[in-house]
Amino acid sequence: MVANIPPPKDDSIEVFLRILDERKRHLDFYQRIKNDWQKSIEIYIKHKGNPEKIAALDLLLYTKDEDEAEDRKKSLIGLYSPQQGKTPHEILSKMRREHGLICCPSCGEAGIPGTLDHYLPKDEFPELSVLLLNLTPMCFECQQAKGTQYKTNNGSKKYIHPYFDEVTTPLYKITFQPPYNSPKFSIVMNDDIEPDLLKLANEHAIGIDLTLRLKKFCNTKYVHLLKSAKRHRDKGGRVGLGEIIEILLQSEEDKSINCWEAVFYRSALADKDLIDYLENGDLPDNL
Incomplete structure (x- = not known):
């Protein structure tokens, strides 16, 4: 809402590959999903996070049943909360603390935004839970109001993306x-x-x-x-x-x-x- 801000310095695809390389459990699942997972990230980048152009991966295509799909969904979401020393723990910490903002890029209210919002929600897009370009600094009030919304009632894009959408004039x-x-x-x-x-x-x-x-x-x-x-x-x-x-x-x-x-x-x-x-x-x- 305020203006577009510089994207994360770390390359999103390189970070994804490092995360994948660190996996020790459920290796069969990660090998099955790897190519489509990377394509999903590339589509997100190509279309600048526009939900009209991005479809969530169907985890049933990479698992044997709904129970396993639900478990692997939790695994993907859990990548957003890595242990210290694991990728991308330090990167996320810096994105929260060292963005240099003194007002929220979503609303414009004064104050240093201390949380990261998933532009496309991790519950619906677990494969994007640690995509750096899907994580944007945001104040608590905006995050509470936005919740898991990302589309309008007619299915179009609902929110300005601070990394991709050019906002250079007073709105x-x-x-x-x-x-x-x-x-x-x-x-x-x-x-x-x-x-x-x-x-x-x-x-x-x-x-x-x-x-x-x-x-x-x-x-x-x-x-x-x-x-x-x-x-x-x-x-x-x-x-x-x-x-x-x-x-x-x-x-x-x-x-x-x-x-x-x-x-x-x-x-x-x-x-x-x-x-x-x-x-x-x-x-x-x-x-």
């Missing part, structure tokens, strides 16, 4: 409905977004419960803005408040063009009546 904005001493907030998509991205961004926003979460943020952020306006006026500031907000916006956009603070300041600047109120209107007494 959404906030509208401030007067009275400005206590406005109501609405979250709307920008009109100039390319149609396919606009459709995907809308689905993504619904899936991570963006509107409700961002409105709560706005309630708190707006109080801070009112307090800043009061302090500025009390000190007889010579620089217009709009210019100060512009500076704040530039700083936030360095984090991400769609982080919540950037969206808030950009939207405030676009509302000339709001800026006039902050500079000249009657601010609330209880600030």
